[in-house]
Amino acid sequence: MSADHEMYARWDASYVLGALTPGDRRAYEAHLEECERCRVSVAEFAPMPGLLARTRPEVDGWDDARAAGPPANLVDLVTERRLRRDRLLRKRAILGVSAVAAAVALAVAVPMALLGPSAPEPARTVAMTAVGDSTMAVTLELSPVAWGTRIGVTCDYPAGDTWSGENGPWAYSLVVTDEAGVTSQVSTWTAVPGRTIHLDAATSVSLDEIALIQVRSVGGEPILASSLTG
DSSP, X not given: OOHHHHHHTTOHHHHHTTOSOHHHHHHHHHXXXXXXXXXXXXXXXXXXXXXXXXXXXXOTTHHHHHHHXXXXXXXXXXXXXXXXXXXXXXXXXXXXXXXXXHHHHHHHHHHHHHHOSOOOOOOEEEEOEESSSOOXXXXXXXXXXXXXXXXXXXXXXXXXXXXXXXXEEOEEEEEEEETTSOEEEEXXXXXXXXXXXXXXXXXSSOGGGEEEEEEEETTSOEEEEEEOOX
16 A cells, blocks of 8 residues: 555545545545545545435434534544444455365365375385396395385395305395486395395385396396386
8 A cells, every 4th residue: 555545545535525625635636536446435435425415314403403514523433434344344355265265175175084195005026037047046025115115135045056256255236227227236245155134225216217126246247137117
């Protein structure tokens, strides 16, 4: 609201009822040429003088009262009535907006409550396939999580086979390749002959974006592999 409107906002009733001084009236009329809100307000009060002129209560002394003119506080009474009306309209508007907001919130909450929480995607178990003649058996349990994929690795090394060399037990790595062809190593370990071991690994690649998982030797040669596409 502009400073001019702040000053002239309550002059509408006084203007219509002819209660302004000549100077104030000229100033207010100049303001009306630029302020649509004040013009609307004046238009709302325009019928007031005619209505007052036609109103004639059947009481003794009416002629004397009419001759005396309108009460001295008529402008104040009319202004207060307008203010009460504006407060009532604002209150109704606030209640209307609140009711609409509550209805929208209820419309969203009810279907969500009926649907309930979404079930997490189940884990996927994968038995890896030997690429060469290795007798090592590896099973993966892939669990989707918010940050990527958790990988449980189970390795079985049959007794009697050779699982070490001159540098000690053979070492292996678990390598994940995503659909874009980007490869990352997610775990390393060494063989334990005649034992089944369990280890945990993880990757930031989501389960549905993993294309290939491999077990590789320390030299990078694929030993086992499992494709997750198709």
